Each structure stands twice: as structure tokens, then as C-alpha cells.
Amino acid sequence: xxxxxxxxxxxxxxxxxxxxxxxxxxxxxxxxxxxxxxxxxxxxxxxxxxxxxxxxxxxxxxxxxxxxxxxxxxxxxxxxxxxxxxxxxxxxxxxxxxxxxxxxxxxxxxxxxxxxxxxxxxxxxxxxxxxxxxxxxxxxxxxxxxxxxxxxxxxxxxxxxxxxxxxxxxxxxxxxxxxxxxxxxxxxxxxxxxxx
Numbered sequence: 001x002x003x004x005x006x007x008x009x010x011x012x013x014x015x016x017x018x019x020x021x022x023x024x025x026x027x028x029x030x031x032x033x034x035x036x037x038x039x040x041x042x043x044x045x046x047x048x049x050x051x052x053x054x055x056x057x058x059x060x061x062x063x064x065x066x067x068x069x070x071x072x073x074x075x076x077x078x079x080x081x082x083x084x085x086x087x088x089x090x091x092x093x094x095x096x097x098x099x100x101x102x103x104x105x106x107x108x109x110x111x112x113x114x115x116x117x118x119x120x121x122x123x124x125x126x127x128x129x130x131x132x133x134x135x136x137x138x139x140x141x142x143x144x145x146x147x148x149x150x151x152x153x154x155x156x157x158x159x160x161x162x163x164x165x166x167x168x169x170x171x172x173x174x175x176x177x178x179x180x181x182x183x184x185x186x187x188x189x190x191x192x193x194x195x196x
Contacts, residue, residue, distance in 0.1 A: 168192055
């Protein structure tokens, strides 16, 4: 990701969140929508078949494995950072900060607005190497858009800005495969994550 955000003290139950996103991405790679886009990876698959003298199926397994291993971290970081950036802009947060509150507790009945996080575009590099030489390189972009809702959370302020958030956040996201100027929808999910 190319965006930098203001520093905010946010820690996530890394392993649990990562495992949940891995499960979602595995389901995505098994979906019909994803499998229909196999041709988008044809450059790397053909080169793999030529070099290994095997079928493109072996290359496809490597591509999907790399997506499952690497895309979840991009999702976790992007969704969390992009969502939390927008929290400071919400009226309730500005009001609480203006009233010099140290903490703002959000509960399900508080009608805290659903926050649409900025769309971001993580990418993965697919590289075929023969020893130290790169034989083929392909960069594939994904588009991630969606929203998050604070189910039950505590926002801590410092200098009139949210500095820390803890609690439960419900994330809804759509992942698309970028093909030039067009994004083909691959997968949608809704996942509850814990921040501390």
C-alpha cells in the first residue's frame, strides 16, 4: 500500500485475525468467480510450464498458494488502517474530543455510524526464478472496498484525536481483481475482528 496514516496505537489479536482472513482468502480461491479469472495469470502459468516442463496446473497451485499466504496480511493492515483513519472524522468523535473526554464508549445501541473505509489496492508480485535470475515477473493488483462498524468499542483520545481503540469491529469487504481499468468482483465477506 502506498498510503501513510497518522500513528494510532492499535494492536490487533494478530494470529486470530490473520487466521480468519486466511480462511476467507482460501474460500475466495475456491470460488467460481476466482477460478474464472485464471487466464489473468496466464503469463506466469505458461512460463512455469515451459521452465518446469510440467503442466500449468502446478503453476496455478503456486499462484493460489502465494495469494493465500500473502493477501490476508494486506487485507488486515489495509482494512484496519483505512477504517481507523476515518473514525477521527466522525461527528461523535469530534464532539467527544472537543469536550476533552478521555474515553468514548461505543455500544450497539449508540447508533455510531457505519464507516465506509477508503478503497485500497494491495498487490502481489509473482516471480519465477532460476537460481539468482528472475525469469518472469508479474504484478497483480486487487481492489478492496467496504465498511466497518464498531459493535462495542472504547475510543481513547489524546490531544483531541483518537489515539487508541479497543473492542469489537464488524468488517464487510469486497475483493476484486484489477484487469486494467476494470475490477472484476471475486469475493465478499463479513468478519468480526477484535482490536485491543
